[in-house]
Amino acid sequence: MPPPFLEQEQTSKRKQDHIELAFLSQTTERDERFYYEPFLAGHPERNVIPEKHLAGKTLRLPIWIGSMTGGTEKAGLINRNLAQACKEFGMGFGLGSCRIILKNDDFFEDFNVRPIIGDEQVFFANLGIAQIEEIIESGRFELIRDLITRLDADGLIIHINPLQEWLQPEGDKIKHNPIETISRVLDAIDIKIIVKEVGQGFGPKSFMELMRLPIEAIEFGAHGGTNFATLELHRQKDTIREQMLPLTHIGHSAEEMVSFANNALAVLGAEAHCKNIIASGGVRNFLDGYYLIKKSNLNTVYAQASAFLKHATGDYEQLRQYCISQEKGLMTSYQYLSIK
Ligand SMILES: Cc1cc2nc3c(=O)[nH]c(=O)nc-3n(C[C@H](O)[C@H](O)[C@H](O)COP(=O)(O)O)c2cc1C
Numbered sequence: 001m002p003p004p005f006l007e008q009e010q011t012s013k014r015k016q017d018h019i020e021l022a023f024l025s026q027t028t029e030r031d032e033r034f035y036y037e038p039f040l041a042g043h044p045e046r047n048v049i050p051e052k053h054l055a056g057k058t059l060r061l062p063i064w065i066g067s068m069t070g071g072t073e074k075a076g077l078i079n080r081n082l083a084q085a086c087k088e089f090g091m092g093f094g095l096g097s098c099r100i101i102l103k104n105d106d107f108f109e110d111f112n113v114r115p116i117i118g119d120e121q122v123f124f125a126n127l128g129i130a131q132i133e134e135i136i137e138s139g140r141f142e143l144i145r146d147l148i149t150r151l152d153a154d155g156l157i158i159h160i161n162p163l164q165e166w167l168q169p170e171g172d173k174i175k176h177n178p179i180e181t182i183s184r185v186l187d188a189i190d191i192k193i194i195v196k197e198v199g200q201g202f203g204p205k206s207f208m209e210l211m212r213l214p215i216e217a218i219e220f221g222a223h224g225g226t227n228f229a230t231l232e233l234h235r236q237k238d239t240i241r242e243q244m245l246p247l248t249h250i251g252h253s254a255e256e257m258v259s260f261a262n263n264a265l266a267v268l269g270a271e272a273h274c275k276n277i278i279a280s281g282g283v284r285n286f287l288d289g290y291y292l293i294k295k296s297n298l299n300t301v302y303a304q305a306s307a308f309l310k311h312a313t314g315d316y317e318q319l320r321q322y323c324i325s326q327e328k329g330l331m332t333s334y335q336y337l338s339i340k
Pocket residue numbers: 066067068069095096097126158159196197198199221222224225226227280281282283303304305306307309
């Protein structure tokens with residue numbers, strides 16, 4: 001407790017601030033997705049955010065760190081920061097593409113974050129569908145098994161990115177129907193698999209087919225945030241960028257994809273073998289994430305990629321502060337908000 005004279009001084013300063021800041025604090029925007037019910041509960045305790053379960057593990061926050069980087073100068077630092085945050089806040093972590101360490105260990109330490117993240121957090125490796133096709137063609141499934149073992153990962157994320165590969169000058173060709181390719185991996189090896197896009201999302205028919213498979217989770221990688229087709233066009237000449245840009249406008253938002261998920265669950269019933277969702281792509285903050293979780297009829301967490309990246313390239317404290325604000329925001333959401 002501050003002494004009475006100090007308390008008086010603080011109150012007086014606060015009242016002065018209020019007068020000075022009132023005109024700067026006029027609201028013009030309103031988020032119309034929620035009902036706000038301030039009279040029905042006190043301030044939240046830590047435990048108002050329900051735990052989530054994925055891949056046999058528990059997430060204390062319903063947040064997943066979206067797949068990002070590896071094999072570049074800052075990748076190791078970024079991944080170590082992200083892993084540290086996962087451990088401290090109880091979040092899940094998907095690595096960026098591990099292609100670069102599939103056949104040699106030169107950049108292994110950039111990805112080797114299990115010792116940091118600890119055994120209790122969910123942690124997945126990541127490969128593109130084109131590399132999976134190559135592995136199937138060569139019959140070398142042991143490459144996937146070894147990758148998972150070396151990283152001590154809980155499973156593998158497969159990213160399906162046809163537009164990105166198509167627009168990338170050095171891009172790979174995807175030769176087969178990805179649903180069939182994933183089925184072949186599931187038949188050949190016993191590992192947990194998550195499937196995702198990389199910023200375009202995917203439509204209801206793809207969703208339905210994916211949900212029939214016995215995979216661990218579907219991650220949206222929806223349209224509305226970082227988009228890898230756009231990113232590849234930024235690496236191209238201006239003329240090509242202009243000509244191909246319309247392609248980057250197609251896709252599906254995370255909100256639209258939640259309705260695909262709910263609908264697929266209703267239609268498939270017992271034939272829905274995957275019932276876990278990682279809602280990602282354009283999730284700007286905890287309110288977007290909370291909204292998606294509440295809209296979904298499946299076991300759902302939300303993911304952010306670029307939002308975490310923004311805070312993960314320097315010292316850990318910056319990322320930690322970001323995580324604290326997301327946790328605080330989520331607590332408020334669970335205590336006072338319901339969706340319309
Ligand atoms: C720097 C960066 C690198 C990425 N690399 C990968 C990758 O290797 N594999 C993958 O599946 N997705 C990758 N992504 C895509 C993200 O996982 C995510 O689907 C996409 O960025 C949309 O999320 P956001 O809007 O929260 O950024 C990357 C994203 C960023 C920003």
